[in-house]
Amino acid sequence: MILVRDGDRTVLTMSNDYSGEPTEFAMVVPVPTLLEKGQIHVGDRAVLDHLDAYSAPRLVEYFDEDPCRIYAEERNMQKMAPQAIGSMMDRADVARAKSLGVTIEARYTVGEYDILILSAKQSGGLETWLVENGYTIPRGATRVLGSYIRQGMKFFVAKVNLGEQKRLGFSYLRPLQMAYESPKFMLPIRLGMVNADGPQELFVYAITKNGRVETTNYRTVRLPEGMDIPEYVKDQFPRFYRAMFTRQVESENREAVFLEYAWNMSWCDPCAADPLNADELRSLGVFWLGSPGPQGWNPGGPQNTFITRLHVRYDAAHFPEDLVFQETTDQSNFQARYVLRHPWKGDGTCDAVREYRRTVRERRVKEAETLASLTGWDLASIRRRMGGGWSDEPDKPSSWWEPMWKN
């Protein structure tokens, strides 16, 4: 989810990695206002991938030029699989909807999507309508839908229009975007929890003018970062990151939202990917960027765009209510980065080399311990994986007499 916000204006981009049959794709999203056709747009997935790559937790390697590995993420969205694609409704359908207290406020085809904006008087009617139109409504959704209705929310319902998709020639589903004006700075997550087996993962990218975004009704916690970790993690960074994240989630009693990245978009050092250019930002909905000047965009220039990347693992028990955000004026930068230090592998017998090797040994001990404490992995198996034979030696500090008689 990407939330671009300034004042009451919000542009929400919903990306999804749906890989099943497009006929089975559908989503229902509570929205705070009715949306006109012009407020709905289909975005470009490449820009989202770029944003992800730019802000992802990363490894930083010293003495090596290899590109950092990007944490492969899974995104989850509020999905409801329809059993069958509903045909476009005729007048009888509208009458039926009306009898259920459901009003079809608008009906648009945008890109490859058929979109309905619904408002409803009661959850029972809405549920019936959704079921009659081919949506599988999980048990327990009635109450959640009812709650959104009472809060004056409307429902944004999208399905794939196969004809349009074929005509446009996209083999994947592009992100849906909507622009609206509402004081509510929140993300509805409760529908997504209804039919979930376990906890769900959500990434929220917030792009704002003034500073970092945080949740006001849950703790926002910075992930531990900046530590030196063993070299071998390079080949399994996603695994490392998942383990570390899980451990952090547990240590916060599964009630926290985690900050992965907070940065003023105008610069980054080191960047895992180039910052987004003005066109990309505009396509994500950064409406306050003016149109490009005659010279185009100046990458070093002030962008007035601050990006916050939040990672949430949520379930109904620990996240009873939707995420509510506030924009702070915090401009301090943060990134979840982990450091690989590749030791020098050359030959040499001078004292300096011996001293250097000793510091490397000490460093490796510390790296192994850091990794164990971050991930909860077994220290012995970490040492085994680190190799180098050092694990046979006890990691006691060298004695003062050793250098005396070694030569």
Place this chain on the structure above:
Amino acid sequence: MRADSSRPRPPLDPRLYQIAVLSGLLIYGLGWLHFDITPDRAALLLSFALLTQYACTKLWRLPKFDPKSALISGLSLCLLLRTNFVVLAILAAVITISSKFVVRYQEKHIFNPTNFGLVFLLFLGVPVWVSPGQWGNVAYFGFLMACLGGLVVNRAARSDVTYAFLISFALLQFGRAFWVLQRWAVPLHRLESGALLLFAFFMISDPKTTPNSRAGRILFACLVTAFAGFIQFGLYRTNGILWSLALWSMAVPLIDRLLPGPKYEWNRARSNPNQKARVPDEAPSSLRQPALDRPALGPTGP
């Protein structure tokens, strides 16, 4: 010094207990919850709060420099105020403490100092913020116990406003959840905020800024709740309680006129035979100079 066994020992100034509670919370926040504030910044805020208190004591020719209230205000600022700028942190401390000397009406300061400091800076639109969601469970329940314990230990004289606020605020949250068909976990989760406790036990309870009569105080608490609810559920903005308290503080003189009551005097306990003498400090000066920094009897604010 040894206490004379023939006389009941005067109870400890309740503010010492409050300072201990707030300091403990701040240390926990810094060490375990990773609040967005460094120990240096906290030390700076506290130093400037004390310095301002000292300067104002001299300027207004108060008989004695008493750091306790200023410490409570400073600690509350450390717990609530966040900013990237040192200058703004200093400004916040100075505004907070000096407000109780400057912003006065009929010998009472109008605003709770911490509340004023925060709302004033937020109102100016300078880059400061308050993070209402940064409290873990442990901190919350520990703080709750400490606050409730404080009520019992100090046999608070004006705890009615705290109770009235907490009850009305809980009713608001549960009522809203009932209306929008939410699970009870939602209002419970919303009440689980350290900032809310800090507000209820250290800000709204400030006896020098609340109405004089009990009816007035209960009305005051309910008004604060109502407007905070409007900000939260009508305007969808954060920190409704802070804004609401600042707003209704300005109406306290009016409430006092509509629902008159005896003015709060720190040394009233002495003339009241039913109460133990508990404020053994210079009574006459309080007649000359309104009590700005005398010990509080209740769960008082700074």
